[in-house]
Amino acid sequence: MKRCHLFLLVFSLFFISVNVKAENADSLYVATHYNESEYFIEMRDGVKLFTVVYTPKDESKTYPILMNRTCYNVDGTRNNKLRAPSDYLIRGGYILVYQDVRGRYMSGGTFDNMRPNIPGNDVKNKKDIDESSDTYDTIDWLIKNIKGNNGRVGIYGISYPGHYSAAALLDAHPALKASSPQAPISDFFFDDFHHQGAFLQSYMAAFPVFGYQKDSLTNKSWYGDKMMRLYKDRPADGYEFNLALGPLKNITEKYHYDNFFWNQVVEHPNYDEFWQKRSILPHLKDINPAVLTVGGWFDAEDLFGPINIYKTIQQNDPDAKSTIVMGPWTHGGWSRERGQQTINHIYFGDSISTFFQREMEKPFFDYYLKDEGKMTLPEAYMFDTGLKEWRKYDEWPPKDVAPITFSFGENGKLLMDEDSKAGAEFSYISDPAKPVPYRSEIEGLTFTPRLFMTDDQRHASYRPDVLTFKTDVLDKDVTIAGEILAQLVVSMTGTDADFVVKLIDVYPDDFPNYEHNPKNIIMGGYQQLVRHEVFRGRFRDSYSEPKPFEPGVPTNVTVPLQDVLHTFKKGHRIMIQIHSTWFPYIDRNPQKYVDNIYKANEEDFIKSEITIHGMSTVKAGGDLPTIEFLKKTD
Structure with a gap:
């Protein structure tokens, strides 16, 4: 002990x-x-x-x-x-x-x-x-x-x-x-425990710090035994550990049944008055x-x-x-x-x-x-x-850096400031039973994740449930300064889905290795994560009033990413990836609409064929209407 x-x-x-x-x-x-x-x-x-x-x-x-x-x-x-x-x-x-x-x-x-x-x-x-x-x-x-x-x-x-x-x-x-x-x-509906309403399962171990009241004045931790419920087994593979847990309701039953903050999260799955105030x-x-x-x-x-x-x-x-x-x-x-x-x-x-x-x-x-x-x-x-x-x-976002509009072409081509082919469609099968790992490496149970923010995305590029688009080799530096707004047109066979959008810097094949890295980390061709965000599709019209998708019907989903200031250097490529699971960083969406995902059952989790339609775009740089979008519950 x-x-x-x-x-x-x-x-x-x-x-x-x-x-x-x-x-x-x-x-x-x-x-x-x-x-x-x-x-x-x-x-x-x-x-x-x-x-x-x-x-x-x-x-x-x-x-x-x-x-x-x-x-x-x-x-x-x-x-x-x-x-x-x-x-x-x-x-x-x-x-x-x-x-x-x-x-x-x-x-x-x-x-x-x-x-x-x-x-x-x-x-x-x-x-x-x-x-x-x-x-x-x-x-x-x-x-x-x-x-x-x-x-x-x-x-x-x-x-x-x-x-x-x-x-x-x-x-x-x-x-x-x-x-x-x-x-x-x-x-807290957009920071830490949630991103755009999606729950960060990778924060599961942090709940004891914030979810128990002390019973006296103390300079010692009073929640340590609650944390030991999770850490006593010290799983070596956090992905397998979280997948074996099953639906989020099992976390309630096994670990956080008496945690007042966890129970608040469970009982308020939408951006209601509890979160808004x-x-x-x-x-x-x-x-x-x-x-x-x-x-x-x-x-x-x-x-x-x-x-x-x-x-x-x-x-x-x-x-x-x-x-x-x-x-x-x-x-x-x-x-x-x-x-x-x-x-x-x-x-x-x-x-x-x-x-x-x-x-x-x-x-x-x-x-x-x-x-x-x-x-x-x-x-x-x-x-x-x-x-x-x-x-x-003198101001942010700066007005002297031109914004770029990306669109998606055939054969994985990422287009800059040009339209994609009319009627183009890009599909993948999203399976909650086999979610996309958020790390390129095996790691144990995290307290809060950090290192993945510049992680190599080649492991995701190899998966059939990840759409990957990249530009030709850049012939000049390209700077993105400001907000990023992915405006997707999607359809699906299920009735709910998450959308992960990632902006990636692809290094030249001859990029030298860094001395500080382990020998197995090869920087040539490295796909560095620059920015990402997840969006829970049920909140596409309102964070406070979610609704299901109608199967097969093209629907607009806007994903606001956070700002960047990043110059993609000459000789590099720009990549965008889109997928619907990113585990265990983000909890799994059942993909069959349920009123409260924290109370979903195992049978609610289904495969879904998800299609991104060619009129989708990612606008990057400048002052986009992100704040106005986030106020859509008003």
Whole structure:
């Protein structure tokens, strides 16, 4: 059993590592330059939140407050072992504040995933609470009670703490001058546990972290035994393990029967009021603090969040002090420097995280919280993942990069800005019993998947249930900058289906191998995943009111992919793949329409012949109507 608990600990630390650095800040420096204090700060409803404060020992000047609110246990910051922010900020002269959010670890109250926002909650005599009011009350207390502060506050955080940083923007305390939501969750129907309404079965092991209430104040995990239900057998092949589980209802019966968050997911399969009121996007209006939104182009967990938080702020408040940074990172990768920046098999450069911390993050907080330096950050600081270099833009998406329309030709030909043959049809048999693997390699049970974001797609190209289209060898560089919208015309023999659309960079056959890769990874002909998305077809007209397909009837299905900035180099090819299973990253659609897939039976899963009709297109680059499409439940 000790080995099992060690295994659990490793995975738990892997998950919360998005909120920490690979190496803790120099504890000796912190011990000699900071005083540590702890407080239980009372909120407007009487609940007290555990808060640790590090105050500079040099009392000859005042300092701004830099705060991190987390559901991942601030106790790890104790005894000078600061997990965040970067060393540049720790050594830069700040009062550092860490707080357990309501219902987590040493804080009182009840935890609520993506607690709904209550507009107008800045009035002190109100008793209703949300994450914005808890942040407001905390800032108000800190400004009045922590000596040596200069009256200005900043907040930052990665992943869930990134969500709390975004929530702080709503009805913000006047002292809050700067916020950096990093890999922030914005809406759980599109981030993390769902993509476009499809369930991410690969997140099955993460539910214990968020689905059990603690019964006392604690600095230890209270959900470990629940995680052991899954991890006790340590399956070597996650694909086989998940396939053997069968329908999702078996997960309920075997593992998550007492998990309140899992049961909420099961009982709310559509984008109903439960999910809609938990989205932060509709509330991002009248933003006063400066905002530095940060994300990774290869973040499998929260890519939707940063892109759509930034775009929503820009749409609602064009004059807001808002900057977006997107770099070649997985989830939270910018918080730690590994020297050589690689994502799975692909190398992107050296010291990229250090560049962000030193040249973007620190100047942002220094300027707005200390009046130091000049604000030279562009509106969009974006990394081109094909050229492997930073680009600055006055707006995002940029208007000076021409969009491209792809269509599908015979013999697997991908056409650029030309029409496909009238009446063309491309069909495949999708079988939920033999789903397309999402990895090119065998892996065990994942906590949350990450490495596949640049994975080689040759394994999928070989399958008959994957449509593969590619261009001729490019005779010049082709850059895609902005949104991607696949507008498919489909028909099927079943009554429901998922659609996975992938944009792929095909390397030349003579591309040299990278030194960091195992010898069996051949880069010549590598089909690098650049962007993907899944769409659950039942939601084609409304996320809140799904409906079946009529067999054999051509039907429009729009698949919004997330933004990219990627240059396909001369000598490469551009590829698009389309298929209907991607397992166990995405759960299996039965392909026979049922009201609730979480409660589907084994006999509901059927084969279906799916046809993509030739008038289908993929529009790539520019400012497409993605936000409007996502509002189709209004």
